Amino acid sequence: MLELIRPIESYLEENVDDHIIINKWKDESKLPVFLRSLYNFHKMIVLDTHCILLEIVDEAPSIDSIIKHIKRVKVLTNDEIVLYYREISRYRRKSLIKNRIPFIVQDGQMFLPFLGLDLKKAPEFVDKKAKTFSTSTQVAFLYFLYNKDIVINTTEFARTIGFTNMTASRALNELYDARLVNYEVGGKTGRSKNYKRISDPEYFQKGHPYLKNPVKRLVYVQKSPNDALTAGLEALAEMSMLNPPGYQVRAVTNEWLNQHDIETIDNKDIIKDKKLVQLEVWDYDPRLLSDKKHVDLMSLYVTLEEEKDERVEKALENVMRGEAWYME
Numbered sequence: 001m002l003e004l005i006r007p008i009e010s011y012l013e014e015n016v017d018d019h020i021i022i023n024k025w026k027d028e029s030k031l032p033v034f035l036r037s038l039y040n041f042h043k044m045i046v047l048d049t050h051c052i053l054l055e056i057v058d059e060a061p062s063i064d065s066i067i068k069h070i071k072r073v074k075v076l077t078n079d080e081i082v083l084y085y086r087e088i089s090r091y092r093r094k095s096l097i098k099n100r101i102p103f104i105v106q107d108g109q110m111f112l113p114f115l116g117l118d119l120k121k122a123p124e125f126v127d128k129k130a131k132t133f134s135t136s137t138q139v140a141f142l143y144f145l146y147n148k149d150i151v152i153n154t155t156e157f158a159r160t161i162g163f164t165n166m167t168a169s170r171a172l173n174e175l176y177d178a179r180l181v182n183y184e185v186g187g188k189t190g191r192s193k194n195y196k197r198i199s200d201p202e203y204f205q206k207g208h209p210y211l212k213n214p215v216k217r218l219v220y221v222q223k224s225p226n227d228a229l230t231a232g233l234e235a236l237a238e239m240s241m242l243n244p245p246g247y248q249v250r251a252v253t254n255e256w257l258n259q260h261d262i263e264t265i266d267n268k269d270i271i272k273d274k275k276l277v278q279l280e281v282w283d284y285d286p287r288l289l290s291d292k293k294h295v296d297l298m299s300l301y302v303t304l305e306e307e308k309d310e311r312v313e314k315a316l317e318n319v320m321r322g323e324a325w326y327m328e
Helices: 002-015 033-038 063-074 090-098 135-146 154-161 165-177 202-210 232-239 254-259 268-274 297-304 310-320
Strands: 021-024 039-046 049-056 080-085 103-105 110-112 117-119 181-186 192-197 215-221 249-253 277-282
Touching: 002 103, 002 165, 033 039, 033 063, 049 063, 063 080, 063 090, 090 103, 090 110, 135 154, 135 165, 135 192, 135 202, 135 297, 154 165, 154 192, 165 181, 165 192, 232 249, 232 297, 232 310, 249 254, 254 277, 297 310
Parallel strands: 049 080, 080 103, 249 277
Antiparallel strands: 021 039, 039 049, 103 110, 110 117, 181 192, 215 277
16 A cells, blocks of 8 residues: 555655655554545654545545544544545645645645645656666665665665765665665654665666766876776776776776876877776766775676677676676
């Protein structure tokens, strides 16, 4: 049942309360059978206000019936009662507002007078998939890829990766919306979301289409940086039987480049003749995801998967096949 209210949970989390909680209501068994056939009942905490969310199962009752049903539920709780509609007519919306009955609609409309909220239809709220992850979400995806058994909350994840809590929360929410992670609510306050990713190889299969090439540009330098990871074709050659490219490839960030006083070479003839060090400038720090000599495998795969050379394609495939999470 909770699957059906995920869209509105995500909407409320994004637009109203970062810490929205919606769970099954434990006292619904005390209600008459006829009410349980008309609604699914959920416990919702929004802006620290406790509510009972009545999700209409099939055909919506009349306004008079709704008023009676709310009174029956009120016998068991002091919480605010909120109706949840997947869609609503203008007539029904008007009658609910006239009777001061709180409601939420899947498309983003809501009337929550006890919170002072009256949001009209929000056309920008569409259940659609992003074409690619944001940079922070890609880092989060990769972190869970390499830590398949980890269970972590937003604060812990932010501290581990070096994100702000807000950035970490957005990244985890995006993974959740893509159905790549799930969470359970716990902690001392009972409001902490503990995230865990889905199983292999589904995690890779569902997440791979969202990944983007982290390389923003290439620059060339005379000397290889000491603290930079091996990347590109050189890294792939180290992991496989592929012949090395004949020049060094390293991955850095734009911030790293700005912090180091390094002269870059732009002359194409010099680049070809002297086989200079190629620096891939990434939009996230490759050292976040690898403690080895080379960049992490999934990021490497994304940087090279558009290569047309059959030898590169075969080497990549052979390396990836060694990972439990990989499946073509």
